[in-house]
Amino acid sequence: MRYSGLKVIKEALTGHKGWRPTWRDPEPKKSYDVVIIGGGGHGLATAYYLAKNHGITNVAVIEKGWIGGGNVGRNTTIIRSNYLLDGNEPFYELSLKLWEGLEQDFNYNAMVSQRGILNLVHTDAQRDAARRRGNAMILNGSDAELLDTDGVRAMYPFLNFNNARFPIKGGLLHRRGGTVRHDAVAWGYARGADLRGVDIIQNCEVTGFKIENGKCLGVETTKGFIGANKVASCVAGSSSRVMEKAGMRLPIESHVLQAFVSEGLKPVLDGVITFGAGHFYCSQSDKGGLVFGGDLDMYNSYAQRGNLPVVEDVIEGGMALIPALGRVRMLRSWGGIMDMSMDGSPFIDKTHVDGLYFNGGWCYGGFKATPASGWCYAHLLATDTPHKVATEYRLDRFRKGRMIDEKGQGAQPNLH
Amino acid sequence: MIINHPILGPRDSQEFTYLGDATLIDRPDWEADDAAGQFHDYLYLRDNPAGEHRELWFHEQGDRSWLVVTRNTVTHEILNVELARDVARARGRSK
Numbered sequence: 001m002r003y004s005g006l007k008v009i010k011e012a013l014t015g016h017k018g019w020r021p022t023w024r025d026p027e028p029k030k031s032y033d034v035v036i037i038g039g040g041g042h043g044l045a046t047a048y049y050l051a052k053n054h055g056i057t058n059v060a061v062i063e064k065g066w067i068g069g070g071n072v073g074r075n076t077t078i079i080r081s082n083y084l085l086d087g088n089e090p091f092y093e094l095s096l097k098l099w100e101g102l103e104q105d106f107n108y109n110a111m112v113s114q115r116g117i118l119n120l121v122h123t124d125a126q127r128d129a130a131r132r133r134g135n136a137m138i139l140n141g142s143d144a145e146l147l148d149t150d151g152v153r154a155m156y157p158f159l160n161f162n163n164a165r166f167p168i169k170g171g172l173l174h175r176r177g178g179t180v181r182h183d184a185v186a187w188g189y190a191r192g193a194d195l196r197g198v199d200i201i202q203n204c205e206v207t208g209f210k211i212e213n214g215k216c217l218g219v220e221t222t223k224g225f226i227g228a229n230k231v232a233s234c235v236a237g238s239s240s241r242v243m244e245k246a247g248m249r250l251p252i253e254s255h256v257l258q259a260f261v262s263e264g265l266k267p268v269l270d271g272v273i274t275f276g277a278g279h280f281y282c283s284q285s286d287k288g289g290l291v292f293g294g295d296l297d298m299y300n301s302y303a304q305r306g307n308l309p310v311v312e313d314v315i316e317g318g319m320a321l322i323p324a325l326g327r328v329r330m331l332r333s334w335g336g337i338m339d340m341s342m343d344g345s346p347f348i349d350k351t352h353v354d355g356l357y358f359n360g361g362w363c364y365g366g367f368k369a370t371p372a373s374g375w376c377y378a379h380l381l382a383t384d385t386p387h388k389v390a391t392e393y394r395l396d397r398f399r400k401g402r403m404i405d406e407k408g409q410g411a412q413p414n415l416h
Numbered sequence: 417m418i419i420n421h422p423i424l425g426p427r428d429s430q431e432f433t434y435l436g437d438a439t440l441i442d443r444p445d446w447e448a449d450d451a452a453g454q455f456h457d458y459l460y461l462r463d464n465p466a467g468e469h470r471e472l473w474f475h476e477q478g479d480r481s482w483l484v485v486t487r488n489t490v491t492h493e494i495l496n497v498e499l500a501r502d503v504a505r506a507r508g509r510s511k
Contacts, residue, residue: 240464251460253436254489299434300489302466307417307492309430342460398460411459414434 002195022187023194028201031227032060034381035219037206037242038235039063041072041182041367042359044189044200045374046234046381048106051196053375054382059198060228062221064205068186071237074304074336075367076259076291078272078283080117080177081142084133087392087404088345089140094389095372096142096176102371108188110180111286116271117177118147118155120321122166126277130172137174145173156273160323166277177272179283185370209246209356216246216356232357232381236346237337238302239360246353250360251342251398253413256301256335257293257364258310262328264288273321280317289331292318296338296364298414306335338364344416345404348376348386348393357381358395363416419485420497424478431477437462438470438484441504466490472500 011018034050036043039061050056061067081096083089103110121127127146134144148170153161161168190200201223208220209231218227235242240250265288274281282292294314297306311333318325341347341361346369348359359377362369376387386393392404398411409415417429444454466489473483482500487493 238466240462241466244463249457249461249463251462253462253464254466299429299487300436300464300469300471301492302490303492307429309428399456412436414436 022191023200026199026201028060028062028199028204028221028223028226031218032199033058033228034230034232035059035226035228036061036232036234037219038070038233039067039186039190039200039202040070040234040236041068041185041189041370042236042362042373042377043234044186044193045370046232046359046377047193047198047200047374048189048196049374049378050381051193051198053378056382057197059193060201060226061193061198062201062204062206062219062226064203066202067190067200068183071336071338071366072186072370073183074259074334075182076281076283076293077179077182077285077367078117078177078281079112079180079368080174082117082119082133082137082144082172082174082177084136084406085404088406089136089142090389091372091376091393092369093140093142094375095369098371098375099180099368100176102185102188106188106192108184108191110184110188112178112180113286114176114178115283117174117274118152118271119172119174119274119276120152120168121170121172122168122277127170130170134172143174143176145175147171147173155271156269158268158324159273159321163320166275166320179272179285182367189374206242206245209353211246211353211356214352215354228355230355230357230381232359232377234359234377236339236360236362236366239339239358243351243358246351246356248351251395252339252361253300254302255296255298255338255340255414256303256306257296257338258306258314258333258335259291259293260311260314260333261285261292261331262290263331265290265328275317275321278317278320279313280321282318282322290325290328296340296414297335301335302337304335304337338362338366340413340416342398342411342413343403343405344407344409344413346373346393347395348373348380348390349395350380350384351395417487417492417494419473419483419494421475421478421481421483422497422499423481424475427475427478429473431475432473432483433476435472435474438472438500438503439463440472441484441500441507441509468495
């Protein structure tokens, strides 16, 4: 489906009867060069960049439900490049640069809005850590500004600056961070991949891998066997369930993270605020709802819903930071399932099976990574070498002592 | 979630902190020839099942006992609760 101004006018005059689905709904072929498991943001971006950057178009994306129905539709839409470690920050900076040109690149309105992200600090130690992280960001080509209390007050005068436990002493401002219309990311990549010949096959669940003599020959699915030269798993949240079918145990636990949206309000919050000490972060959607969240529920879960203690914890954090929230009514809450890895960082790697590739372990940072994840995964699939900003995302890094542990928490996935 | 503590009866899960898969009880033998490999698997790899999961919970706001809770990770239903001490002793640990 292609769009134009002329088409919009024509359809407006003829009752909008000429619009067609944005992507095809093909039956699977017998085999492909690459089969991507998982039609989320990362899988669709991988297919798009395989076709666009590497000219590989004999590709299928197979999805057990509908595309964009998993975590790309269940996040809080934030994009940012504000990491500390060398293994991470160049990757996330590539991702943010791709976000900045994404709409022009795939010619689809994803409502990329660089409205700025402010991480609040409350103590001298936190300010030191923020300054250090800001310097690391700048060294890697990102942007960071350290604000004092007055700087934060000028931006957001309605915050509670004199909270007895966490008085606001400043913040690290990342102006190029922001939000994106998350569903449109899946749709834009799907449309771009489909136009280049990629088959997007929905309602098709992988039930097993065909592996002979250490080589992956394809996948068994609910629509029959599909052969492939290369099979690329891209199912963060369900990685352990899928890779178990290939005999792999992963350094990953699945956890549920809840998010919330309020009734629509007039514009009150024009950026993203994170209150890490109080387990709360918040932005305002273009429709007016406050979109916010907090910590994991902390226990292994595949339920896509959480429990009330964390709802209470998040709302308490919100009330401590923005007392005016007390009169706002909640509209919806939901949960998404995260691949929580053992060091809080992701994987983009080959596996021990020839022709089987793995992308996962995104913790709760998968959405902002979508373009770079697809870009680097496509690079790995096309060239069999890791992209230069993703060389650290190896599955064997724990065995080799090369963890990328931003928070220094060790092998305790729910604390990352 | 309500955790039916073997000694204290039903308690709110908020009183507990969560550690993870109960296989963490089975610490490998540090003297084994392949101890490094065993410790890698013990520390970093998980089955991470969708369904029944045996896991360690610590009653931090209560009697500070460690429990092995069997819980369904798809429905959050709690199926069984044991004292971790009893589980470990049954496996010949901490006599």
